[in-house]
Amino acid sequence: MAEKMTMADIAEMAGVAKSTVSRYFNGGYVKEETKAKIQKIIEEYNYVPNAFARLNAKEMKVIGVVVPTLNSKITSRVITSIDRYLRENDYTTLIMNSDHDIDLELENIRRLIRQNVDGILISSIAITKDHKELFQKTKIPIVVLAQEYEEGVSILDDDYNAGKFVGEYVGKMGHRKVGYIGVYETDTAVGVKRRDGVLDGLKKYGIMNPLIGKSDYSFIGGQKVTKEILEQEKVDCIICATDRLAFGAYKILQMQGLRIPEDVSVIGFGGYDESSLLTPELTTLKFDSYGMGYLGAESILKMLKGEAVSKKQMVEYEFIQGKSVKEQN
Amino acid sequence: MAEKMTMADIAEMAGVAKSTVSRYFNGGYVKEETKAKIQKIIEEYNYVPNAFARLNAKEMKVIGVVVPTLNSKITSRVITSIDRYLRENDYTTLIMNSDHDIDLELENIRRLIRQNVDGILISSIAITKDHKELFQKTKIPIVVLAQEYEEGVSILDDDYNAGKFVGEYVGKMGHRKVGYIGVYETDTAVGVKRRDGVLDGLKKYGIMNPLIGKSDYSFIGGQKVTKEILEQEKVDCIICATDRLAFGAYKILQMQGLRIPEDVSVIGFGGYDESSLLTPELTTLKFDSYGMGYLGAESILKMLKGEAVSKKQMVEYEFIQGKSVKEQN
DNA sequence: CTGAAAGCGCTTACAG
DNA sequence: CTGAAAGCGCTTACAG
Numbered sequence: 224m225a226e227k228m229t230m231a232d233i234a235e236m237a238g239v240a241k242s243t244v245s246r247y248f249n250g251g252y253v254k255e256e257t258k259a260k261i262q263k264i265i266e267e268y269n270y271v272p273n274a275f276a277r278l279n280a281k282e283m284k285v286i287g288v289v290v291p292t293l294n295s296k297i298t299s300r301v302i303t304s305i306d307r308y309l310r311e312n313d314y315t316t317l318i319m320n321s322d323h324d325i326d327l328e329l330e331n332i333r334r335l336i337r338q339n340v341d342g343i344l345i346s347s348i349a350i351t352k353d354h355k356e357l358f359q360k361t362k363i364p365i366v367v368l369a370q371e372y373e374e375g376v377s378i379l380d381d382d383y384n385a386g387k388f389v390g391e392y393v394g395k396m397g398h399r400k401v402g403y404i405g406v407y408e409t410d411t412a413v414g415v416k417r418r419d420g421v422l423d424g425l426k427k428y429g430i431m432n433p434l435i436g437k438s439d440y441s442f443i444g445g446q447k448v449t450k451e452i453l454e455q456e457k458v459d460c461i462i463c464a465t466d467r468l469a470f471g472a473y474k475i476l477q478m479q480g481l482r483i484p485e486d487v488s489v490i491g492f493g494g495y496d497e498s499s500l501l502t503p504e505l506t507t508l509k510f511d512s513y514g515m516g517y518l519g520a521e522s523i524l525k526m527l528k529g530e531a532v533s534k535k536q537m538v539e540y541e542f543i544q545g546k547s548v549k550e551q552n
Numbered sequence: 553m554a555e556k557m558t559m560a561d562i563a564e565m566a567g568v569a570k571s572t573v574s575r576y577f578n579g580g581y582v583k584e585e586t587k588a589k590i591q592k593i594i595e596e597y598n599y600v601p602n603a604f605a606r607l608n609a610k611e612m613k614v615i616g617v618v619v620p621t622l623n624s625k626i627t628s629r630v631i632t633s634i635d636r637y638l639r640e641n642d643y644t645t646l647i648m649n650s651d652h653d654i655d656l657e658l659e660n661i662r663r664l665i666r667q668n669v670d671g672i673l674i675s676s677i678a679i680t681k682d683h684k685e686l687f688q689k690t691k692i693p694i695v696v697l698a699q700e701y702e703e704g705v706s707i708l709d710d711d712y713n714a715g716k717f718v719g720e721y722v723g724k725m726g727h728r729k730v731g732y733i734g735v736y737e738t739d740t741a742v743g744v745k746r747r748d749g750v751l752d753g754l755k756k757y758g759i760m761n762p763l764i765g766k767s768d769y770s771f772i773g774g775q776k777v778t779k780e781i782l783e784q785e786k787v788d789c790i791i792c793a794t795d796r797l798a799f800g801a802y803k804i805l806q807m808q809g810l811r812i813p814e815d816v817s818v819i820g821f822g823g824y825d826e827s828s829l830l831t832p833e834l835t836t837l838k839f840d841s842y843g844m845g846y847l848g849a850e851s852i853l854k855m856l857k858g859e860a861v862s863k864k865q866m867v868e869y870e871f872i873q874g875k876s877v878k879e880q881n
Numbered sequence: 882c883t884g885a886a887a888g889c890g891c892t893t894a895c896a897g
Numbered sequence: 898c899t900g901a902a903a904g905c906g907c908t909t910a911c912a913g
Contacts, residue, residue, distance in 0.1 A: 227665075227690075229906055240884045245908055252882055271659065273666045275604035276906040279889030293632045296625075303622045306649050318647045320635050327639075330600065336556075337602050339889095361556075470829055477831075497826040500799055502806070558890055569900045574892055581898055605890040608905030668905095 228270055237264045248272055249280075274315050278339075285315045286523060287335035289328060289345040293320045296495055297512050298346065301368065304516025305344060312524055314341070321347075329353055336361050342523040344368060349409065364526035366519050370412060371535070376526070378518045380510045381537040382416035388542070389462060389490060389508055390424020396550050398460040398488060401425060401433040402452040404445060404472065405464045413464055417492065421462055434458065438468060445471020453479065459487060460548070466493035466507055473501060484549035494543050504545035514538045562599055566590045577601055578609075603644050607668075614644045615852060616664035618657060618674040622649045625824055626841050627675065630697065633845025634673060641853055643670070650676075658682055665690050671852040673697060678738045693855040695848050699741050700864070705855070707847045709839045710866045711745035717871065718791060718819055718837055719753020725879050727789040727817060730754060730762040731781040733774060733801065734793045742793055746821065750791055763787065767797060774800020782808065788816060789877070795822035795836055798876075802830060813878035823872050833874035843867045 234241035237260045247253050247261045264270070277283055286309055290298050306316045317340060321328035328347060332354070335343050346368040347354065355374060358365050367377040393401060403421060408414040418435075425433055434452050438444035445468035452458060453475070461476075463469035469491035473483065481487050483503055491498065494509020515538045522532045563570035566589045576582050576590045593599070606612055615638055619627050635645045646669060650657035657676060661683070664672050675697040676683065684703060687694050696706040722730060732750060737743040747764075754762055763781050767773035774797035781787060782804070790805075792798035798820035802812065810816050812832055820827065823838020844867045851861045 231906075241906090242885080242908075243883060246883085249908075254882055257882080269662060271663050271666050273668070273906060274663070275667050276607055277889085277908065278605055278607075278891085278906085279887095280908050293635065294628045299623045299628055303649070303651070306622060307651060310651075316649075320632070320645075322632075322636060322639075333598060334600050334603070337600050338604050339602065473829075497829055500802070500826055500830055502831040560890080570890090571892075571901080572899060575899085578892075583898055586898080602890060606892065606905085607890085607907085608903095609892050 228268055230272060233261065233264050233268070233270055237261045282341050282527075283339055284313060285317050285338075285340045286520070287317045287319060287331075287338070287340040287343045289319045289321060289331050289335070289343065289347070291321050291323055291328070291346060291348055293318075293322075297493075297510075300512035301346060301516040301519075304513040305520045308517055308520035309524075314524070323348075325351070329357065332357050336363055341527055342366070344519045344523060346370075364523055366523050366526075368515055368519050376522055376532055376534050376536075378515050378522065378536045378538060380412065380515070381540060382412050383420040385492065385508050385510070385540045386417040386420020386422075387424040388420075388540070389492070390421040390430075391427055392424075392542075393460050393462060393488070393490060393548070394425055394428020394430055396460075396488070396548055399430065400456060400458045400460070401430055402449075402456075402458040402461045403433050403435045403464075404448045404452070404461065404468045405435060405437050406440060406468075407437055413492075417464055433462075438464075440465060440467060442467055442471050442474075444468065446475050447471075449475040453481075461487060461489050463489065463491045466491040466495045466498050466505060469505055469507070470497070470501070473505075484547050488548040490548055494541065498543070499545065501545075501547075503547050505543075506545040506548045507543050509541045509543050511539045511541065557597055557599055559601060562590065562593050562597070566593045611670050611856075612668055613642060614646050614667075614669045615849070616646045616648060616660075616667070616669040616672045618648045618650060618660050618664070618672065618676070620650050620652055620657070620675060620677050622647075622651075626822070626839075629841035630675060630845040630848075633842040634849045637846055637849035638853075641849075643853070652677075654680070658686065661686050665692055670856055671695070673848045673852060675699075678740070693852055695852045695855070697844055697848050699739075700745075705851055705861055705863050705865075707844050707851065707865045707867060709741065709844070710869055711741050712749040714821065714837050714839070714869045715746040715749020715751075716753040717749075717869075718821070719750040719759075720756055721753070721871075722789050722791060722817070722819060722877070723754055723757020723759055725789075725817070725877055728759065729785060729787045729789070730759055731778075731785075731787040731790045732762050732764045732793075733777045733781070733790065733797045734764060734766050735769060735797075736766055742821075746793055762791075769794060769796060771796055771800050771803075773797065775804050776800075778804040782810075790816060790818050792818065792820045795820040795824045795827050795834060798834055798836070799826070799830070802834075813876050817877040819877055823870065827872070828874065830874075830876075832876050835874040835877045836872050838870045838872050840868045840870070 230241045230244050234244045309316045319331040342364040344366050350370050350372055405418045406414045436448035438448045449472040461472050472489050491507040494507050498505040498507050518536050525532050559570045559573050563573045638645045648660040671693040673695050679699050734747045735743045765777035767777045778801040790801050798818050801818050820836040823836050827834040827836050847865050854861050
């Protein structure tokens, strides 16, 4: 019974009007004495207002988060961080999973807009014209995660500079024959920016023509391209656009009896937890997924308050030195 | 503009009352002709009703899902599966993360009850009296995942039999001195059932007094207990209640120069993706997390329809043979 | 500082 | 088969 109480019940028990109880929760004027009375009842009954009944409130105190999958380590970190930040600021996080379905993604956005959420954070594989059309039609603040959104606010991994860092590191360690396993160019962030960074970094050390392979994001893909590279040339280092691709490289190198890093160095991007479990531990560049979630949540709340927000915010990366790269000098 | 339409707007454009539009969405009587008119407008404007405005509806068409963390592979699988099943059945999934905080978990449950969701799925580390008290006070159907809930419906990993399988397997492979890294008994499923299964399985092969250590669920915890076990006795096998604990065991064994499985066998529970990346690949028992989510979602919907549901449903497990257990004979 | 009244976007008996 | 009215649990001007 205690669980189905409404604000009206609380008001009655406290001997005040329900508008006063409402004010109590929303920080309006309430005399200390009245506050105390209300608080007592609230606590006695463990009352929590129904956040979804604020149909005509200025603010719903709800932020929608659209994700392409629930089933990835990166997404898990990003939403954990968003949820934490939002909760601390008394907002409810409404997670909508699009399960890799672009139509569902668009519908999820529409739903959130209709539900009158205060803001939307969206992590997507690609921002299409349909997305932009929706975003332009609404007054609700939108923040795009991990993809560039020219017309609005986005939080980005610093793919180019991370790539460059890795390219330079590999060059500095004295490697000469390098293979690169990248992903397709439809993914601008990883397929283009990250690759360009790597190539420019290598160039600084005089490595002009690395072998370049392309793959999807899978473990199997990493294996396939590693095989192709090894058939073409005896490389002394394989750079992988993601750690998962590096896992594939490990598999093939070990199957072919090549030692890491004595025979071939391997380096990845991602900093997955798993990477430190490998033997030898994978050297990798870790992107700050928690930071991305945090910045996204912080930005949307700032926008709500009318504060200025940079249109393009870069998230830090961190070099994780494993034991998979050999000093060749 | 198109995005902020209400049912009243749709009704006006279609030349009907908003109650008719409502009936259209909820499957009430509407003449074919009227239906067609409404449908046309809906499609033209991509209208989606506000699911959270159904304040006095019999059904909200929302199921709450309370999870202890967003940041685990198992949880990711479970909620992916729940979300998929629910979406196919036109329900909205409302995910509430408790971030390993028991008070927040209780408050999340209270919130969901207050928000009048149709049902609640809860995955928790432990079902306390506080939980049961809340569950008993409400009429809302509750399904508990991965923990036994005597007073109601629960979906369970078959912890006892999985444990027994592993205990017998270890015995069958000829091990004599066994260490077991378990978790605390507050977690009845893993801390008690799984452990008891393991011990009974070992017993069948005459292994009566394994060294038993207890840990939290962390990588570090696994390392700590492994060290303790190795200091006490020279074991030939370490059984770990979760794969993560096994990762910790690997770390320590490798640091101490002990070879897996030549010197010490290791076996875990979980079947994480990472486990097959280890060297040697971890032998482990995999629980069907997708199955658990599916069964949970299916059960709650059945309960809503008044259909019978078994109070205790077991999810399958699968033996994943890696290379971390040696035949000692 | 507080209450009565109207309203948010929807659903539901109840007439017709 | 359809509409007018009341209501869900809240919030918000507006008086006082």
